[in-house]
Amino acid sequence: MSVAAVSLVVGLAGVGCASAPPEIELRERAALCLHRGMRFPGNPAVRAQSMEAAAEVLDGDAAGLIAEGLRDEHAGVRFAACMALGRIQDHGSTDAIRNLVGDPDASVRVAAFYALERLGEFSYRQAWADALQNAPDAGVRRNAAMTLGLLGNPKVAPLLKRSVAEDNDDGVRLQAVEALALLGDPDAQARFVRDAFGGIGYRQPFALLALGRVRDEESISVLQTRMVNAPYLEAKLAAARGLAMHGRLDGFDLAMQSLTWAAPDASLPDDPPENQIMRVRSMAAMTLGDMRDRRALPALYRCMEMSDDPRIQVAAARSILRLLGPAEPRAPASAAPGSTPHQSGAAPM
Structure with missing residues (x-):
């Protein structure tokens, strides 16, 4: 240490x-x-994660520190800062966010579009839609789908459905399906029910967390079943967190025990034990x-x-x-x- x-x-x-x-x-x-x-120099992921958390639990108290991230050398931190400031609707940062609509990183530009729309500026929707449909980088298209979904505006559903039908990247399609599910689309919600049972790799926990945001009784039933029967701990915890989002404590004991979990699989070549524990x-x-x-x-x-x-x-x-x-x-x-x-x-x- x-x-x-x-x-x-x-x-x-x-x-x-x-x-x-x-x-x-x-x-x-x-x-x-x-x-x-938010000022951690050793890892930009920590700065980004801290800004996301601060926007959730500190609200406007942390706006000044979050805004420092708009000038961060790492694009992922600038992205997180835009998203966080948009979430808390910090009007004092509007000019600084507007400067990032010309950022060299396309995902940062998308996050700036989201933040500015949350702050009452609606002139970037066409550029945002273009990023979803035409950005050569799939990561940018995923971020465009995710941020459009966060607006909670049903008018974006046709754009998202087009991505589900036409995009050649599975991650983009999945992000668009989640956005549609949050908008109440029944087909999208049914897709996550299927993935909760049969999803491979990251798809299963992704589906379980998405069902935590879908407000219906079927989602609760699926989450309860998977918390007990999912094949690995991360999926069980995703189900427990999904249930927590519904106001349920079913997974309290599981989560308490997992706070000190220390049994990683050292045989996984691309997944270091410390990351599994994290x-x-x-x-x-x-x-x-x-x-x-x-x-x-x-x-x-x-x-x-x-x-x-x-x-x-x-x-x-x-x-x-x-x-x-x-x-x-x-x-x-x-x-x-x-x-x-x-x-x-x-x-x-």
Whole structure:
């Protein structure tokens, strides 16, 4: 463990505390973890993840730090910053976001279109649609489908259906199907029910998480079945998180146990053990946050303080703040530019 890692553990929590500190202190520590994550120099994925989390649980309190990401050298961070600022509708960042409609990275441009539309500017829809239909990079088309779906506007359904029917990339089609499912399209929702049982690779957990956002009784029944019978832990946790999105605690025990999971398959050639552990523990933490059950606070606190992977720390901090709910108005904790979550050899984004 690096010196930076030791400093974060001691500075935030002391060493090895069994129970969470008082609520005010716990909130400040979790917020500080996200603040530091947004300036973390070792891995752009941590900066992006922290901005996404901050937009969800810190709202406008973190707008200034998120806006720093608009100038980040890494396109993935600029993308995340645009998405986060659009989510919280930070009008103070409008000019800076508008500058990114000419960003050299096409996905960043798409995120800027999304943010600006959330801020009341609707003049980029044609360029957005063109990115969905004609961008040579499938990743850009996936992001265009995802961001269009997030608008919640049924008028984009014909564009998304065209991508489902015509795009030659499976990831683009899948992202468009998810967007349609969130818009209430019954065919798209039925597709995810099928994938929840027969999806291969990433398709099954993707489908289970999508069903968490689909508000009907069939989705709950499917998620309950897959949480018990899915063939591997990540799919079971995806089902548990989907159920949590429906306000259910069915997977509470599974998520609590998975916070300390340490049984990766070392034989997988393209999936390092540390990444397997990161995914499982992060999913467990996110699931507990979505359940809104404060019994999880001590375990999430330990996860945030004792993990040697900043991605897990950020997931735990996000969930702590979800469980604590909105704070009374007060000055937010600030992070010095050199303050960072501890480094751990996390894979680059």
